[in-house]
Amino acid sequence: AQSVSQHNHHVILSEAASLELGCNYSYGGTVNLFWYVQYPGQHLQLLLKYFSGDPLVKGIKGFEAEFIKSKFSFNLRKPSVQWSDTAEYFCAVKIRNTDKLIFGTGTRLQVFP
Amino acid sequence: DTAVSQTPKYLVTQMGNDKSIKCEQNLGHDTMYWYKQDSKKFLKIMFSYNNKELIINETVPNRFSPKSPDKAHLNLHINSLELGDSAVYFCASSQGRTDEKLFFGSGTQLSVL
Numbered sequence: 434a435q436s437v438s439q440h441n442h443h444v445i446l447s448e449a450a451s452l453e454l455g456c457n458y459s460y461g462g463t464v465n466l467f468w469y470v471q472y473p474g475q476h477l478q479l480l481l482k483y484f485s486g487d488p489l490v491k492g493i494k495g496f497e498a499e500f501i502k503s504k505f506s507f508n509l510r511k512p513s514v515q516w517s518d519t520a521e522y523f524c525a526v527k528i529r530n531t532d533k534l535i536f537g538t539g540t541r542l543q544v545f546p
Numbered sequence: 547d548t549a550v551s552q553t554p555k556y557l558v559t560q561m562g563n564d565k566s567i568k569c570e571q572n573l574g575h576d577t578m579y580w581y582k583q584d585s586k587k588f589l590k591i592m593f594s595y596n597n598k599e600l601i602i603n604e605t606v607p608n609r610f611s612p613k614s615p616d617k618a619h620l621n622l623h624i625n626s627l628e629l630g631d632s633a634v635y636f637c638a639s640s641q642g643r644t645d646e647k648l649f650f651g652s653g654t655q656l657s658v659l
Contacts, residue, residue: 469648476550476650477589477636521587533602534648536581536589 435460437526437537445543446514454509454540456498456524463529466507468498469536471521480522483507494518514544549573552637552651559627560659567622567654569637577601577643578620580612583634583653595620596643624656632658 438457446452458464468480481492488500498509507524524537552569559565571578579602580592594602595614609625624631637651 476652477638477648478650479647482647523589533591533594535591539587539589541587 435526435528435535437524437535439522439524439537439540441540442538443541443543445545448516448544448546449513450544452509452511452514452518452542454522454524454542456507456509456537458505458507458524458526458535460505460526460528465527465529466498466500467525467527467534468492468496468507468509469523469525471523471539473520477523480509514542516544516546518542519544550637550639550649550651552635552654554654555652556655556657558657558659561627561629563627564623564625565627565656566624567635567637567656569620569622569651571618571637571639571649573639573641573649574618575639575641575649576617577640578614578617579638579640579648580620580622581636581638581650583636585633589636593620593622601643627656627658629658632656 436459440455466483469477470480471477483490483500491497496511500507522540527534550571577596579594581589583589592606593612598614611623614620634653634655636653638648640648
């Protein structure tokens with residue numbers, strides 16, 4: 434069965450530190466990839482997505498992610514985090530032309546001032 | 547105006563009771579979903595409806611019954627609640643079946659005592 438793994442369950446950083454959150458998926462075919470963010474007390478919202486083309490995609494709030502097909506990975510990065518980035522981050526994968534979006538288990542990011 | 551709204555926000559009930567969670571979207575989307583987020587933050591799809599037609603029905607106990615009176619509403623009814631049903635339930639919608647951008651509601655935290 435297809436799955437999505439996020440190996441970092443809890444990440445603690447100081448402001449201005451660089452961030453990289455890992456995401457790996459298990460499926461050999463064509464996929465669309467996403468990162469969703471859930472701020473404390475809020476609903477999930479889309480951070481960025483990759484469908485095709487340039488494997489380095491830029492999202493909102495200075496986030497970016499790189500799709501490396503050979504590694505089945507779609508890691509999320511930000512060069513300098515802020516306290517307001519404290520949230521839960523979910524990687525998600527959708528097999529092309531199917532209905533189901535599969536989420537990873539999430540990574541809790543805490544940023545201290 | 548809230549795009550995807552679900553009620554109630556919190557639901558505390560006893561084992562064996564029957565309860566419903568309502569969801570409405572005012573985005574004009576064709577597809578709606580129910581996701582369950584467990585205590586470890588793992589998000590798993592339960593159901594999906596497209597234009598009132600059930601298109602995804604994951605392995606969910608038949609105590610859970612979704613109902614879509616029209617494409618703007620997708621309610622979730624749960625019979626004979628069990629302790630293991632305690633979770634946060636998220637409603638979501640998307641423009642179409644393969645439109646991967648999901649808009650989420652703020653969640654319903656269900657606690658079964």
